[in-house]
Each structure stands twice: as C-alpha cells, then as structure tokens.
Amino acid sequence: MWILDKDLWSEIFATLGKNLFRTFLTMLGVIIAMIILVLLLGGANGMSNGFQKIFAGTASNSLFIWSQSTSEPYKGFERGRRIQFKLEDATILKEQIEEIEVLAPRIELGSHRGIVTVYRNGLTSGSSVYGDYPNIDDIMKKKLVEGRFLNENDMEDFKKVCVIGEETYKLLFDKGENAIGEDVRINGVFFNIVGIYKPNQNINIDGENSVYIPFSTFQKAFGSGDRMGWMAISVKPDVKVPVVESQIKRLLKNKYDINPIDERAIGSFDLSEVFNNVTSFTTVLQGVSFFVGILTLLAGVIAISNILLITVKERTKEIGIRRALGATPRVVKRQIVLESIVITVFAGFVGFAIAVGFLAIANNMIGENSDMPFYNLMISIPQFIVSFVLMVGLSVLIGLIPANRAIRIKPIDALREE
Amino acid sequence: MIQIKDLHKSYKMGKNSLHVLKGINFNVEEGELVAIMGSSGSGKSTLLNILGMLDSSDTGEYILDNVPIKNLNETKAARYRNKFLGFVFQSFNLINYKSAAENVALPLYYQKVPRKERQEKALKYLEQVGLKEWASHLPSELSGGQKQRVAIARALAAEPKVLLADEPTGALDSKTSYEVMDLIQKINDQGNTILIVTHEPDIADMCKRIVHLKDGVIIEDKKIEQVRAEQYV
Numbered sequence: 102m103w104i105l106d107k108d109l110w111s112e113i114f115a116t117l118g119k120n121l122f123r124t125f126l127t128m129l130g131v132i133i134a135m136i137i138l139v140l141l142l143g144g145a146n147g148m149s150n151g152f153q154k155i156f157a158g159t160a161s162n163s164l165f166i167w168s169q170s171t172s173e174p175y176k177g178f179e180r181g182r183r184i185q186f187k188l189e190d191a192t193i194l195k196e197q198i199e200e201i202e203v204l205a206p207r208i209e210l211g212s213h214r215g216i217v218t219v220y221r222n223g224l225t226s227g228s229s230v231y232g233d234y235p236n237i238d239d240i241m242k243k244k245l246v247e248g249r250f251l252n253e254n255d256m257e258d259f260k261k262v263c264v265i266g267e268e269t270y271k272l273l274f275d276k277g278e279n280a281i282g283e284d285v286r287i288n289g290v291f292f293n294i295v296g297i298y299k300p301n302q303n304i305n306i307d308g309e310n311s312v313y314i315p316f317s318t319f320q321k322a323f324g325s326g327d328r329m330g331w332m333a334i335s336v337k338p339d340v341k342v343p344v345v346e347s348q349i350k351r352l353l354k355n356k357y358d359i360n361p362i363d364e365r366a367i368g369s370f371d372l373s374e375v376f377n378n379v380t381s382f383t384t385v386l387q388g389v390s391f392f393v394g395i396l397t398l399l400a401g402v403i404a405i406s407n408i409l410l411i412t413v414k415e416r417t418k419e420i421g422i423r424r425a426l427g428a429t430p431r432v433v434k435r436q437i438v439l440e441s442i443v444i445t446v447f448a449g450f451v452g453f454a455i456a457v458g459f460l461a462i463a464n465n466m467i468g469e470n471s472d473m474p475f476y477n478l479m480i481s482i483p484q485f486i487v488s489f490v491l492m493v494g495l496s497v498l499i500g501l502i503p504a505n506r507a508i509r510i511k512p513i514d515a516l517r518e519e
Numbered sequence: 520m521i522q523i524k525d526l527h528k529s530y531k532m533g534k535n536s537l538h539v540l541k542g543i544n545f546n547v548e549e550g551e552l553v554a555i556m557g558s559s560g561s562g563k564s565t566l567l568n569i570l571g572m573l574d575s576s577d578t579g580e581y582i583l584d585n586v587p588i589k590n591l592n593e594t595k596a597a598r599y600r601n602k603f604l605g606f607v608f609q610s611f612n613l614i615n616y617k618s619a620a621e622n623v624a625l626p627l628y629y630q631k632v633p634r635k636e637r638q639e640k641a642l643k644y645l646e647q648v649g650l651k652e653w654a655s656h657l658p659s660e661l662s663g664g665q666k667q668r669v670a671i672a673r674a675l676a677a678e679p680k681v682l683l684a685d686e687p688t689g690a691l692d693s694k695t696s697y698e699v700m701d702l703i704q705k706i707n708d709q710g711n712t713i714l715i716v717t718h719e720p721d722i723a724d725m726c727k728r729i730v731h732l733k734d735g736v737i738i739e740d741k742k743i744e745q746v747r748a749e750q751y752v
Contacts, residue, residue: 108628116616418612422614423625424597426600426601427597427629427630427677429594429597508593513568513573516573516608516612
C-alpha cells in the first residue's frame with residue numbers, strides 16, 4: 102500500500118518543509134476559511150441550543166384555549182354573548198379527543214390578567230392568582246427555587262397552599278427571609294407557601310408576579326363553582342397541534358351554541374407555531390452558515406491550488422530531474438496531489454483547533470445562566486465530518502490541476518531550463 | 520550494448536523543419552568509454568537525449584542491452600531510464616533541498632529499494648567518489664567538483680547499463696575537470712559503459728573512442744589511446 106509508504110510521506114514533508122513560510126502562507130487561506138466555517142456553524146448551533154434551552158420544560162406541542170365573547174349571532178343568540186367554560190368541558194374534551202395528552206384546566210381570580218392584592222404582615226403584592234391542576238407542570242415546567250409545586254394531595258384535601266413567584270416573594274418578604282411555611286392572605290383567605298419559582302424570562306405566559314393555588318381549593322375558597330377560565334393542553338407526539346385545536350374548537354362551539362364561522366368566541370394560542378418558527382429559523386441559519394462556510398473553504402482550497410501551480414512552475418527543474426531519474430508521471434502526480442491534501446488537512450485542523458478555542462472562550466463568557474439565546478456553541482460531529490470530507494475531496498480535485506501541469510512538463514524541457 | 524541504425528530526428532520550427540540527425544549509425548560495446556564531439560548544433564545533445572530516452576527519434580532503430588527502444592510512453596520511458604541509464608549533467612542537477620546522500624538515493628527510491636538498503640548503497644557510492652564525509656551536506660555546501668561527483672554517484676547508484684554524461688566538465692575549471700575525468704575513467708575501468716558528450720578535445724582524449732558529429736552525421740569514429748587524467752590531478 103502506497104499510503105503506508107514512509108518514504109513517500111518523508112518526500113512530501115521534506116518538500117513542504119523546505120519552504121515553511123510559503124507553506125504557511127498557502128495554508129492561511131484554508132485556516133481562515135475553516136475558522137469562519139466553524140465559527141458560523143458554532144454560532145448557528147449555539148443559537149439553536151440556546152432556543153432549546155429557553156424552551157426546555159415547556160411542551161413544544163402545546164396550546165392554550167380560553168373563552169371570549171361571540172362575534173356572530175347564532176340560534177337566536179345575539180352577538181357579544183360572553184362564553185363561560187365549565188370544568189366538565191375538560192373531562193369531555195379529554196374523553197372525546199384522544200390526541201390530547203395532558204389537559205390542565207385553570208381559573209383566574211378576577212378578570213383575565215387581573216390583579217389581586219396579596220397581603221402579608223402589612224406588605225402587599227398585586228399578583229395574578231391562578232387555580233391550577235398539578236399537571237400544568239407537565240406543560241409548563243416551573244423552575245422552583247425553593248420548596249415544591251402543587252400536587253394531587255393538595256387537590257384532594259383542598260389544602261390552602263400556594264406557590265409564589267420570585268417577584269411576589271420580593272414584594273412580601275425581606276431578602277433572605279424564609280418564606281416556606283409562611284402564610285399570605287388572598288381575598289381574606291390564608292394560604293401557606295409551599296414553593297417559590299423563578300419565571301422563564303423568555304416564554305412568559307403567566308405573567309411576572311403570580312400565585313398558584315390548587316384548583317379545588319380555589320373553587321371552595323372563592324366560590325367559583327364549576328367555572329373554568331382556560332385550558333393548557335399538550336397533544337400527543339406525532340400529532341399536529343392545529344388539527345387538535347380545530348377539533349377542540351368544533352366541539353366547544355357545538356356545546357356552547359356558537360356559530361361555526363365565529364372566529365372570536367374561543368381564543369387560542371398555538372405554542373407549537375412559535376417553536377416551529379424558531380426551529381426553521383435556526384435550521385435555515387445553520388444551512389446558510391454551512392453554505393457560506395463551504396464556499397469560503399472552497400476559496401481557501403483554490404488558493405492552495407494556485408500556490409501549488411506556482412510551486413510546480415518553480416520546481417520544473419526538480420520535477421525534470423526526478424523524471425530523468427525514473428519517476429513515472431503517476432508518481433509525480435501522486436506526490437503533488439498528496440502535497441495538496443497534506444497542506445489542506447493540516448491547515449483544516451489548525452483552523453479547526455483555533456475556532457474551537459474561540460467557541461470555548463465564547464461559551465465560557467456566555468455561561469450557563471444567560472437569558473441570551475446562545476448556549477453551548479459547538480459544531481456537531483456530522484458537521485465536522487462533512488466539512489472535512491468536503492475539504493479533502495476539494496483538495497484532491499484541485500490538487501489535480503497543478504499535478505497535471507507538472508506531468509505535462511517533459512523532462513528534457515525541464516532539464517534544459519536554467 | 521547500444522545499437523543504433525539510421526537514426527533521424529527533425530524539429531519543427533514554425534513552417535520550417537530542422538533536420539538535426541540525418542541517419543546516425545553506430546554501436547557501443549560493453550565497457551567502452553566514448554566521447555561524442557561536435558560543435559554546437561551538430562546534433563550531439565539531441566543524440567544523447569534520444570539515447571537517454573528523454574527525446575524520441577523520428578525513424579531508425581535503437582536497441583539498448585538487446586531491448587528495442589520504441590513506442591515509449593512517459594511511464595515506460597521513466598522505467599527504462601531508471602533501469603538502464605544513469606545521467607550526469609553539465610549543471611549537476613542535484614535537488615537542492617536534499618542532502619548528498621538523499622540525492623544519491625533518489626533513483627533507488629524510484630526503483631522501490633527499501634530505505635535501509637538505499638542508505639547503505641548511497642553511502643557506498645559516495646565513498647567511491649570520495650565524498651563519504653559529505654553525505655549529510657546540502658548541495659549548496661559543496662564545490663562544483665564535489666557536486667558533480669555526487670551527481671556521478673547518483674548516476675551509479677541505480678547500477679545502470681550505460682552512463683550518459685552531457686558535458687560533465689562544462690561547468691568546472693580544468694583541474695576539477697581532470698579530477699572528474701579521473702573518476703569517470705576509474706568507473707570505466709570497472710567495466711561500466713560510459714558515453715560523454717563534450718566539445719573539449721582534452722576531455723575527449725581521455726576517452727577510449729571519439730565519435731565526431733557534424734551537421735547531423737558522423738564524420739569520424741576512431742578508437743584512440745586513452746590519456747589518463749591521473750597525471751594531471
């Protein structure tokens with residue numbers, strides 16, 4: 102096997118090594134191209150990872166449904182009728198639409214996004230107060246700083262407990278003061294704090310300053326009966342959210358005698374759409390990065406070919422001597438193509454190492470707990486392999502140009518040249 | 520060793536054709552030391568290039584060591600050159616970034632001789648030309664005469680049938696020229712066949728036979744009494 106021929110390699114390295122500066126200049130193009138490629142890909146991947154981190158804990162295939170007022174008259178009802186969901190709707194939907202994975206009913210104290218005053222020891226906080234099922238945590242994971250989230254026991258026993266946001270904590274407690282086990286008063290009812298959570302800065306559906314209490318306790322304490330404010334729903338994997346969304350709406354419209362063409366009676370928000378937008382954005386970004394990077398790499402490899410062409414011209418005599426001494430055209434060709442590959446691969450690795458260093462520094466600066474949509478900037482192994490295979494492939498193709506030039510030189514002409 | 524019959528060669532220069540070799544006939548026996556003489560334009564270099572398979576003839580026969588040399592492609596020519604011929608050039612043609620030993624070992628590399636054997640042989644032939652101590656030096660660190668001796672060692676390393684020397688002393692002063700000729704004579708004494716192209720009569724006199732070329736034909740082919748170069752060294 103010629104590839105294991107030690108002499109062949111020492112020939113190549115001797116040739117490249119005899120003019121280190123020129124070899125280095127030749128490599129510079131590919132080094133820079135590789136840096137650009139890896140930084141672009143790393144940045145795009147980092148953005149993709151960053152968004153993923155932001156969305157972590159939020160079910161990507163989820164939607165929210167709430168009731169509004171009708172905008173079309175139907176079955177003798179006038180327009181502008183206020184629709185009020187009932188808790189039984191949740192059971193009906195869960196039973197009739199099997200694509201629903203989790204359905205978390207919720208009720209809010211006061212009007213939507215209304216502010217309720219929460220009291221503690223003379224301090225007050227204007228908060229949103231939600232009656233929730235514990236399974237809301239499966240759709241929108243709460244990052245708990247302390248304590249726990251609501252659970253089934255709280256629901257069954259109508260426990261007067263609550264989970265408060267960091268913002269609420271800041272308003273009601275001194276810094277560093279223990280809050281777990283303390284009571285707060287909402288509409289004259291005392292609730293025991295069991296957990297404090299940190300809101301997700303990037304996806305904030307519940308508002309900054311919120312208090313969660315068990316749905317059952319909410320019903321009992323505030324006399325909300327069987328009313329339900331809105332529903333957070335996640336659908337099963339492999340099911341498209343808009344399909345389920347229209348199924349749900351059709352069912353609810355039928356139940357509440359809403360005109361089927363009425364678009365405003367039932368409000369909804371499809372979170373999967375946001376996810377898909379972000380995902381396609383980062384995918385396009387990665388694609389563009391790859392494209393630009395590979396073209397830059399191509400330019401770098403062409404630069405190598407150019408320099409090798411000049412080198413071949415310079416080495417006309419040397420090649421002539423080698424031919425006179427018995428080097429076949431194939432041997433000469435192989436040597437020049439291998440020179441091209443060696444320069445390219447070495448430069449590629451150097452560029453790669455430098456770029457990875459940059460990415461590591463960037464990762465270090467961004468850190469773990471940043472709200473910027475950048476996280477773990479790095480290129481993936483498949484991207485690395487594809488880049489390298491492409492680079493080597495290009496270097497072979499482009500190395501053939503100077504190699505063919507070299508073997509066109511007749512030894513007699515080469516030797517005559519002084 | 521070499522049989523040439525009715526060799527013709529012409530070069531096309533635009534519309535005109537320049538007839539350089541006009542029917543050359545000559546034979547070289549094994550162990551001969553032949554000087555090919557002639558003024559510039561006589562066709563002596565062309566003849567040597569054809570003998571060296573660096574160029575091809577238009578018509579005529581060329582048999583080297585009982586192998587007819589014809590229809591050569593580049594690969595075949597390279598193999599034959601490697602196997603049959605050793606070259607010594609006027610301008611030495613050493614590879615300047617390789618040490619003396621590496622230069623000598625180069626034809627052996629193309630013969631696919633193993634590395635260790637190559638190095639041994641290279642040293643052996645450097646010793647024969649008296650440059651063993653200079654084995655690791657680059658050509659730029661050697662004098663002209665030393666360079667030519669390295670080139671001769673390189674030509675010998677492949678153990679060729681015929682040694683072809685194109686003006687081997689052309690770039691050397693007369694004292695160094697005689698040293699090189701002394702070396703060539705000694706190599707010839709060992710039974711090697713050597714052809715030298717030269718235009719210097721004193722160099723030609725140091726051979727055993729002189730072939731005179733003029734205007735593409737042999738005008739004289741005589742055996743002479745060899746002048747030993749030793750006495751001038």
